[in-house]
Amino acid sequence: MTSAKSKVQLTGAKETLLATLYGRAVDSRAKKPILGDTMAVDTVRRLDYDFRKLRMRGGDAAGVALRARQLDVWTARFLTLHEEATVAHLGCGLDTRVYRLDPGPRVRWYDVDFPDVIDLRRQLYPERPGYAEIPTSVTAPDWVDGLPSDRPTMIVAEGLLMYLTEEDVTTLLRRLIAHTPSGELAFDAFSRFALRAARLNTVIVRTGSTLHWGTDPAGISRLSPRLEIVENISALDLPGIEKLPVAYRAAARIAARIPGGLRDMSRLYNCRF
Ligand SMILES: C[S@@+](CC[C@H](N)C(=O)[O-])C[C@H]1O[C@@H](n2cnc3c(N)ncnc32)[C@H](O)[C@@H]1O
Incomplete structure (x- = not known):
């Protein structure tokens, strides 16, 4: 780790x-943080990047924290049930989940993202036992073979x-599921309706990124016949949403009443296989 700011050139x-x-x-700097990811504050300080570009508002930050916390809860529960396990954390970015959850010595944790993202991670975060990064696109065919194949994942x-x-x-x-005996999958997904509304999403617009895949709960079984939904939660129903700023909660309450539309725009899924 170095004390100089790391230049960020990601698009x-x-x-x-x-x-x-x-x-x-x-969120971590809020009076009552939802996730309390203090490492994220330190990381932001150490990056040479103008975060104002992204126009994140207080409510957006709380939404991010709620989502991260729910995925932390599901991952932590899995690790409590399986002391000897693998975690494949896909598209990890600069997320500090492995430090937040601090898994036990028999867990092998892999953070996977593009090589330039992993380079940046390595400048910022310390190594830890049982932890490795895999610098690759998740769509590349071979990296999954490097994961342990003998334990729940x-x-x-x-x-x-x-x-x-x-x-x-x-x-x-399917590749990941075929590689391991059993496990769970936790992720967030937009609905197809939300994909069409992406032009209203400031982060998507300002980063020039493109969304492709959307689903609803009925679409999950098409991904793999081995996937079974354990829980799925609308982003508007996540535990802790009551802590969001009043204006955001009011908007969420109104959105939640619109059938088939806004309530289902973003959901979190926990599946087993
Ligand atoms: C919205 S960010 C989320 C990052 C992190 N999960 C978090 O919550 O902070 C999307 C991440 O997906 C990664 N990503 C997108 N496509 C990818 C791919 N084909 N292979 C690996 N990572 C990918 C990006 O590099 C980025 O880190």
């Missing part, structure tokens, strides 16, 4: 990792799968 989907990082940092993908095509999502998940 498109890679640049969106700065929005989620910043969201967690803003938790696959976590936060803010990732919407950037892949349906074919890539299906191939990736």
